[in-house]
Amino acid sequence: QPSLWTREPILALRRLVLSASCMQLEVGACWLQYAKLCRAAGHYETANRAILQAQSSGAPNAHMELAKLLWDTNKTHRAIAELQQALSKVPVQFLGSAAAALGGVLNIPSQTVANQEIV
Numbered sequence: 001q002p003s004l005w006t007r008e009p010i011l012a013l014r015r016l017v018l019s020a021s022c023m024q025l026e027v028g029a030c031w032l033q034y035a036k037l038c039r040a041a042g043h044y045e046t047a048n049r050a051i052l053q054a055q056s057s058g059a060p061n062a063h064m065e066l067a068k069l070l071w072d073t074n075k076t077h078r079a080i081a082e083l084q085q086a087l088s089k090v091p092v093q094f095l096g097s098a099a100a101a102l103g104g105v106l107n108i109p110s111q112t113v114a115n116q117e118i119v
Contacts, residue, residue: 004037011037028059035065044073 011034018026035050047069054062063086070079087095
């Protein structure tokens with residue numbers, strides 16, 4: 001497992017090159033990799049800043065890394081709330097049959113779930 005010390009310069013260079021190429025989603029993915037390494041090394045504040053950078057770059061899974069960081073820092077209720085908020089933004093048709101089960105957890109009205117066509 002590569003350490004934060006060895007991976008950080010590589011990720012910084014990658015972010016720089018991708019940013020110059022206007023590849024913002026890939027830049028966000030690099031920020032998430034850096035956040036994960038920081039979280040694993042116990043550098044929680046740095047991990048949080050990296051997650052914020054990932055979010056501003058439009059990284060689609062930044063909420064997952066934030067929830068993991070919150071969980072690791074014993075902020076379990078905030079971690080669960082973060083996941084619930086992320087799931088509530090997912091269109092019901094993408095949840096499929098899980099929408100009915102998650103309806104109560106996500107505060108989706110049962111009528112909305114019943115009216116959606118599950119593919």
